[in-house]
Amino acid sequence: MDFSHLSRRKFLQGTGTTAAGVAITGTLGAGGIAIAEDASWAFEPKALDETTIRGLIAMARQLYPHDFLDDGPYVQVVAGLDASAAEDADLQAQLTDGVRALGVVVSGDASTPVAFHEQSGGLQLRALKREEAANNAFFEAVRGATLGGLYGNPEVAAALGFEGSAVEHGGYLDRGFDDIDWLPQSS
Amino acid sequence: MARTYDLSDDSVVVIIGSGAGGGTLGHELSEKGIDVVCLEAGPRLDLGDIVNDWGEMGAKLSWNDKRIGSGVLNPGYPLWVCKTVGGTTVHWAGASLRFQEHEWKARTTYGDIAGATLLDWPIDAAEMDPYYSRAEDKMGTTGTHGIPRLPGNNNYKVMEYGAKKLGYQTVHTGNMSINPETRDGRPGCLQLGFCMAGCAIGAKWSILYSEVPKAEATGHFELRPDSMVVRIVHDDSGKATGVEYLDADGNLQMQKARIVAVAGNSVETPRLLLNSASSMFPDGMANSSGQVGRNYMRHLTATVYAVMPGPVHFDRGTQMAGIVMDEVRHDDSRGFAGGYLMETLPGFGVAAIAGNVGGMSIDTPGTWGRDYTREVIENYRNMAGMWLVGEDMPQADNRVTLHDTEKDQYGLPVPVVHFDEHPNDLAMRNHAYRMGSAVYEAAGGSKSYELPPFPGTHNLGTCRMSGNADEGVCGPSGATHDIPNLFISDGSQFTTGAAENPTLTIVALAIRQAELMAEAMRTNSI
Numbered sequence: 259m260d261f262s263h264l265s266r267r268k269f270l271q272g273t274g275t276t277a278a279g280v281a282i283t284g285t286l287g288a289g290g291i292a293i294a295e296d297a298s299w300a301f302e303p304k305a306l307d308e309t310t311i312r313g314l315i316a317m318a319r320q321l322y323p324h325d326f327l328d329d330g331p332y333v334q335v336v337a338g339l340d341a342s343a344a345e346d347a348d349l350q351a352q353l354t355d356g357v358r359a360l361g362v363v364v365s366g367d368a369s370t371p372v373a374f375h376e377q378s379g380g381l382q383l384r385a386l387k388r389e390e391a392a393n394n395a396f397f398e399a400v401r402g403a404t405l406g407g408l409y410g411n412p413e414v415a416a417a418l419g420f421e422g423s424a425v426e427h428g429g430y431l432d433r434g435f436d437d438i439d440w441l442p443q444s445s
Numbered sequence: 446m447a448r449t450y451d452l453s454d455d456s457v458v459v460i461i462g463s464g465a466g467g468g469t470l471g472h473e474l475s476e477k478g479i480d481v482v483c484l485e486a487g488p489r490l491d492l493g494d495i496v497n498d499w500g501e502m503g504a505k506l507s508w509n510d511k512r513i514g515s516g517v518l519n520p521g522y523p524l525w526v527c528k529t530v531g532g533t534t535v536h537w538a539g540a541s542l543r544f545q546e547h548e549w550k551a552r553t554t555y556g557d558i559a560g561a562t563l564l565d566w567p568i569d570a571a572e573m574d575p576y577y578s579r580a581e582d583k584m585g586t587t588g589t590h591g592i593p594r595l596p597g598n599n600n601y602k603v604m605e606y607g608a609k610k611l612g613y614q615t616v617h618t619g620n621m622s623i624n625p626e627t628r629d630g631r632p633g634c635l636q637l638g639f640c641m642a643g644c645a646i647g648a649k650w651s652i653l654y655s656e657v658p659k660a661e662a663t664g665h666f667e668l669r670p671d672s673m674v675v676r677i678v679h680d681d682s683g684k685a686t687g688v689e690y691l692d693a694d695g696n697l698q699m700q701k702a703r704i705v706a707v708a709g710n711s712v713e714t715p716r717l718l719l720n721s722a723s724s725m726f727p728d729g730m731a732n733s734s735g736q737v738g739r740n741y742m743r744h745l746t747a748t749v750y751a752v753m754p755g756p757v758h759f760d761r762g763t764q765m766a767g768i769v770m771d772e773v774r775h776d777d778s779r780g781f782a783g784g785y786l787m788e789t790l791p792g793f794g795v796a797a798i799a800g801n802v803g804g805m806s807i808d809t810p811g812t813w814g815r816d817y818t819r820e821v822i823e824n825y826r827n828m829a830g831m832w833l834v835g836e837d838m839p840q841a842d843n844r845v846t847l848h849d850t851e852k853d854q855y856g857l858p859v860p861v862v863h864f865d866e867h868p869n870d871l872a873m874r875n876h877a878y879r880m881g882s883a884v885y886e887a888a889g890g891s892k893s894y895e896l897p898p899f900p901g902t903h904n905l906g907t908c909r910m911s912g913n914a915d916e917g918v919c920g921p922s923g924a925t926h927d928i929p930n931l932f933i934s935d936g937s938q939f940t941t942g943a944a945e946n947p948t949l950t951i952v953a954l955a956i957r958q959a960e961l962m963a964e965a966m967r968t969n970s971i
Contacts, residue, residue, distance in 0.1 A: 321813040322799070324823065383814070401813060409796035409822070410500070419826025420760060420795040423497035425645040429635030430598075435762035438599040440755030441606050441888065 301337040304344035311336055312375035313357035318404045320382050331414050335407035356396030360385045447661035450482050455701035457482045459688055461674045464532020465951040466935035467708030468652030473959030475665040482667050482700055484690050487528035489670040495643035499794050502642035506536050511853050513861045518898050520864040525900040526710050530670050531653030535643045538765035539621040541586040541949040543577050546570040547775055548943035554775055555782035560867055561838035562740055566940040567912035567921040576953040584622035584650040585629055594618045595625050598762030600789045603753055603829040607888030608769045615770035622650035636762035673855050677705055677721040677730055685931045691855055704971060708935035711904035715845045716860045731925035736918050738846055740839040740909050742942040743901035745870050747833040747877050751885030751893035752824040759791035759830055773944050781872040784944050785835025787881060795825050806894040829885060833877035836944045838867035845907050903947050908937040922961040930971045
């Protein structure tokens with residue numbers, strides 16, 4: 259796939275999930291997390307705590323990873339969840355409890371608490387599969403919010419090839435509705 | 446000038462619903478000088494309300510009132526129909542295909558199929574031919590009346606190439622009620638790609654802006670939007686005398702009528718008859734046959750999306766941009782009765798594809814994770830897509846009933862929609878999946894995804910037409926067998942569904958019904 263057109267307005271390059279541009283109030287926890295200074299998608303949390311927010315950002319990216327995207331669009335999804343949680347105490351509890359449940363590394367009978375956003379990518383996947391198999395509402399709530407929020411984001415959709423509203427551009431009659439060039443001419 | 450009528454005016458024809466059936470009937474009657482009051486449950490939009498945004502238009506147009514489903518294929522999911530002036534002609538794709546001759550005689554042609562309640566229609570292709578022609582002229586259907594076909598977009602070209610490589614012969618850009626160039630006050634298509642969100646420029650025929658203004662200009666037509674009919678009332682002789690409806694302010698009104706025509710789509714039409722039960726008609730109006738609500742059909746449908754070797758940008762241009770007709774014949778050597786069509790259909794945006802392929806397709810690499818984003822979502826721009834639409838079998842127990850206790854926002858019992866598939870449907874869908882995927886494979890596609898039906902858009906048969914009063918609700922004119930001045934005017938009257946997208950046939954039947962109704966009024970037989 260050619261996503262090279264994105265390089266012109268490069269998203270903030272994060273390292274995994276640890277450089278999200280979340281402006282968390284208060285003191286950061288352990289783990290050497292650097293807060294990005296770029297505040298272009300920073301948000302002030304309204305309802306959720308830092309661990310939950312970082313966990314949800316990591317989850318959103320693990321659910322629908324795209325190497326060409328930095329954390330920005332995922333952070334926007336979580337900002338939306340946070341805003342919803344501010345209006346909905348049940349959702350706030352569901353998200354907080356859900357991320358807490360993901361924050362456990364299980365091996366046989368042993369289980370060790372490790373914040374979800376600090377887990378390795380492989381362990382994160384294992385935790386997500388565990389939660390999916392448990393068939394709880396938390397997993398589907400975050401998955402649904404990520405599907406709608408990430409792919410409903412016009413910039414993300416455009417990067418994937420959905421060009422959005424056409425009427426203000428006069429449609430595609432003169433803009434490539436029939437521009438296919440790789441197909442042999444049919445007889 | 447649009448005029449208004451008194452509630453007490455019992456000379457008017459009251460039409461319930463302003464979609465393909467009701468809107469056409471209303472315009473046709475008004476042109477004959479017959480006074481019409483058309484009650485529409487939804488609001489009246491104009492072109493300025495139509496934008497290129499799937500989410501916004503889905504919310505603006507859809508009929509989202511509470512429904513309960515049982516059986517398969519998400520029958521209770523809000524059917525993908527519209528609660529707005531113009532009904533489904535606002536969001537329809539525009540495909541305008543005539544039934545094939547044999548499809549008017551499904552019982553005779555297909556024979557006795559176990560579990561299916563097939564009948565022959567009491568009318569045939571020869572009877573319908575002139576009405577089809579008038580409908581095509583009214584709607585500006587491409588490939589008829591000297592109107593050229595639309596140009597094919599990328600998604601069509603992929604399908605055409607694969608289909609011809611497979612040996613299919615009848616492949617073209619369809620018979621579409623979308624103007625290729627200015628006609629009848631509507632502009633030519635600009636290939637916007639949002640047909641099913643409503644055409645923002647009005648190039649596509651719709652009751653909303655094609656028929657309603659003309660009807661109003663006759664001076665014989667009043668449209669009352671935001672008017673939800675709750676009951677049809679009758680006199681001691683059993684004749685319909687008017688309808689009760691809730692107006693825009695929620696006040697109950699009673700409009701008297703000489704004739705009542707019901708055109709609320711195939712859930713609301715039987716629901717209204719059932720909700721109009723009285724001591725004289727304890728099982729609902731026009732239901733002596735017990736057929737009101739039964740034989741619900743929704744067409745066999747399926748979708749195939751395929752990942753092609755290069756960009757397709759299938760959102761660009763007319764959504765139903767072309768058709769393969771070779772499989773629409775009846776040929777039971779394929780293992781099923783009836784036939785199906787292949788029609789291009791894109792994916793309604795990335796969010797929809799990302800949800801639908803994972804959530805619906807049989808052969809998806811999961812619903813999330815790296816395999817899913819790489820194999821499915823990141824191939825969006827290279828996807829081609831087609832919709833498969835064919836004849837499904839009527840079955841007595843596929844039906845609309847009323848819930849015992851649940852009520853909607855109007856205080857009316859919620860409709861319960863039950864749907865199970867017939868073995869013929871399953872065999873046809875299997876064939877359609879195989880051949881649809883084969884088309885894309887022949888064009889170089891690497892991987893296809895097979896999706897079961899989206900929520901029903903082609904809802905048919907729940908007040909079906911029959912020559913025998915024991916077997917159906919209405920006769921060949923659409924007048925109900927039980928109540929001569931109560932008509933069925935939408936797809937509910939379909940005896941069988943045929944394979945073709947139903948709007949053209951609904952419009953043609955409405956043109957014909959207007960003639961028959963006018964004649965009956967003239968001779969005072971109603």
